[in-house]
Amino acid sequence: MRIVFITGSGRTNGNTERVCNLIQGHLQRLAAEAGAGLEIERISLGKAHLDMCRGCRICFDRGEEHCPLSDDLAGIKASMLAADGLVAATPVYVDDVSGLTKNWIDRLAHVCHRPEFAGRCAYLVATVGGSPTRHTLDTLTLALSVWGYHIIGRAGFKTGARMDTAEIQSRFDAQAEKIARQLFTAIRERRYARPSFRSLMTFKIQQMAWAGHQDDSVDLQYWRSRGWIDPRRDYYIPQQSGRVKTTLARLAGALLAPFVS
Ligand SMILES: Cc1cc2nc3c(=O)[nH]c(=O)nc-3n(C[C@H](O)[C@H](O)[C@H](O)COP(=O)(O)O)c2cc1C
Incomplete structure (x- = not known):
């Protein structure tokens, strides 16, 4: 450690x-x-x-x-x-x-x-x-x-x-x-x-925001290179939060994304 x-x-x-x-x-x-x-x-x-x-x-x-x-x-x-x-x-x-x-x-x-x-x-x-x-x-x-x-x-x-x-x-x-x-x-x-609900939701909001970008920015290249744009990805790293929590957080993120990004 x-x-x-x-x-x-x-x-x-x-x-x-x-x-x-x-x-x-x-x-x-x-x-x-x-x-x-x-x-x-x-x-x-x-x-x-x-x-x-x-x-x-x-x-x-x-x-x-x-x-x-x-x-x-x-x-x-x-x-x-x-x-x-x-x-x-x-x-x-x-x-x-x-x-x-x-x-x-x-x-x-x-x-x-x-x-x-x-x-x-x-x-x-x-x-x-x-x-x-x-x-x-x-x-x-x-x-x-x-x-x-x-x-x-x-x-x-x-x-x-x-x-x-x-x-x-x-x-x-x-x-x-x-x-x-x-x-x-x-x-x-x-x-x-085991990220929090808020962290999982924030990831979903960011994911949707970057997926909507058309440019070839360094940021977008980074997100692509990490596989984070893939809609099946639910967090930056493999995570073990419960399925219900993850699903609800992603749903909340998807609903909020149009308003915050
Ligand atoms: C420029 C400056 C600003 C400070 N502002 C505050 C403050 O707003 N409120 C407070 O209670 N103490 C304030 N302090 C005191 C410090 O936060 C406190 O003594 C701290 O533990 C100093 O840490 P250090 O010894 O690692 O530098 C201030 C000290 C300095 C030098």
Whole structure:
């Protein structure tokens, strides 16, 4: 099992990093107890070289390999693709994700059209001074679910500004243990193969939208190459949700498609 942590703080060993340290420790313990192999990679967006998206649309129109920016994005994306699970963690900045996190999301916007991360689980984490984390976690949820991730859960940590490590440990260790357990179990049980009603419905809406395109765009080529345009396909990956749920979700998607695409 391979899990990558992506943290969106510019502060070295800040609250977000230290909450992730707790989650990482529990993942390692769970893997050792289960006799399972576990590789963990930590990526700090504060240390990575990721230029701001210029909005040129080249990734959408010609493919991400033609992006004029030459930096760490391809390596970060390769790490995400190589992992079974992702912990995406951000500090809350003015009621939303940090700028570092938003730029990472924007730089991967082409994945919204070509959901490459299907078959992988994600857990979403936000640390905050004191205000609610809902809007921040909604931003992460929207992006990562459109990218194809199966969202296992989301958690907010009210760390204040400068909580010391001992207090972070005593206050949040139980929550970190729960997150680690949920993510570890979800990956082992291949929960990504049991998508939600909403995910199945969204796939059907996208499928109908792309099937109606006449152009020869990079997006459409990608959908064709994956076999996703085939009306018999019910999800990005082979999935094991119940037949009734799948049928109803596809029906709902087909009914909604003309109104949302
Ligand atoms: C630019 C900036 C904006 C922030 N905005 C908020 C906010 O809207 N609400 C809040 O409760 N805390 C806010 N905070 C506090 C951080 O969310 C909180 O301290 C977080 O845990 C910092 O994580 P870090 O140490 O990993 O950078 C802000 C901090 C900064 C630096």
